[in-house]
Amino acid sequence: MSTKPQDAQHRPLSEVDKLRVEARSAAEVRALQTHPDVVALRVEKVRKQVDALIWVGLLLGLLFTMANVQTFAAAGAAAWSLPWIAAWLLDPMVSLVLIAVLLAEQVTARWQVEMRTRGTGPWVKRTKVFAFAATYTMNTWEAWADLHLAGIVLHSVPPAMVYLAAETGPILRDRLTEAVLHAAKLTDTDNGGHGALPPVDLPIVPLDLDTETTAPSRQRSRKPAKARKASRRVSRAEYLERARAAYRPGTMVTPAWVREAVPGISRGTSQVVANELRTELDNQHTVTTVATAPEATDPTDSAAASVDGRAA
Structure with missing residues (x-):
């Protein structure tokens, strides 16, 4: 469920503020649409x-003319004879040369390079x-010979469209390139020769747009999940x-004391920790007792010492 736009104080926007928002959005869209790179x-x-x-x-036009050109070149030869097969090569020979010229013009027109120069002349x-x-002559020869008007019109349209497409294509590509350059010039002129125009900066009250009323509650529900995800499980050694x-010293180590001294520990873990701690303390007490005990005296050494004393 969507709510009305609000400002930073969560107050509904006035009509003036709404117009400011729309004007700023329109200015940014216009600046991007007229940017030379976008154009x-x-x-x-x-x-x-x-x-x-x-x-x-x-x-399609060249393929349509192929059959009539083959018929013209075969001149009534028997099907699948050598002249009949060779007649199929005439139309592709002419069409491939035309396609090669058009491919070259596609690139030169893209970059506005003139095909006819003093060096090349009008050969293109x-x-x-x-x-x-x-192509037109071979395609319409029989129709003109018989003065068949329908045949003349039918076989004249495809070659004418091929020629018109060959002449119009480079012009269209040149004009499209000119449109890009013209857009860049207009942008540079409007900005005083300093490149693309920056978006219009209109004064506007900071907004806090909440598109859904459930967004705050959804954000609050995410926080405990993130906290739980961020928390790390404490090991028994810790x-x-x-x-x-x-x-x-003097503390009675019991599971209850462990739970009181270490918050968050479970009952079962507190029992294990208490046992391990008591074991450590008992081992430390045993080591200390052994280290502080007096060294035992050898009876043989004592008897020898007493005899030496009496002899003296």
Whole structure:
């Protein structure tokens, strides 16, 4: 369940504050949408779609003309004869050269490089025109010979679309690149030549937007879980160390005393810790008693000492 936007004091926002929020959001969205990098990314997506559609239409048109060109080149030869098979090579020969030119123009138009220069001359344009003219002539020859109007229209549309796509594709790519450069120039001009415009900074009251009313209770419920997760289980050796530190001479070591001296220890663990501590204390008492006992005198040495005394 959502609640109305509130400020830091959890008071409902006024209409003015709401307008400030919307204005700031709109300014940030506008700044991002007109950013040159965002514009370039969107243009590249459109460029890919344009290239894909143009190439699909162009290839379909070339495939459509292949059958008529083969019929024109075969000139009534028997099926599967050598002239009939060789006739299938004529249309791909022309189409592949045209496709090679279009692939090169796809790259040069992307970076706005002029194909016709003083060194290269108009050969690119001439190659495209000749390939189109050859395809159109071979595709519509029989229709023109018979003056079949429907056949002329039918077989003229695919070559014409191939030529139009070949001429329009580079122009579209060049204009898309120009759109990216134009967006960058506009942004730089609006900002006085200092790059992209920063988002508009409007004064606004700090907000504490809670999208769900159950969020505070959910956060409170997480804290004990985190505390339990962060807590570490105490080992028996640590309990014994704590009991050893709390022991004083004369204290009766019992499980009850261990539970009192070491908070949080269980009843079973306190019994084990009490037994181990008593064992340690008994061992220490035994060692101390042995170390402080007087050294025993050898009877032989005593008798020899008394004889020596009487002789003297």
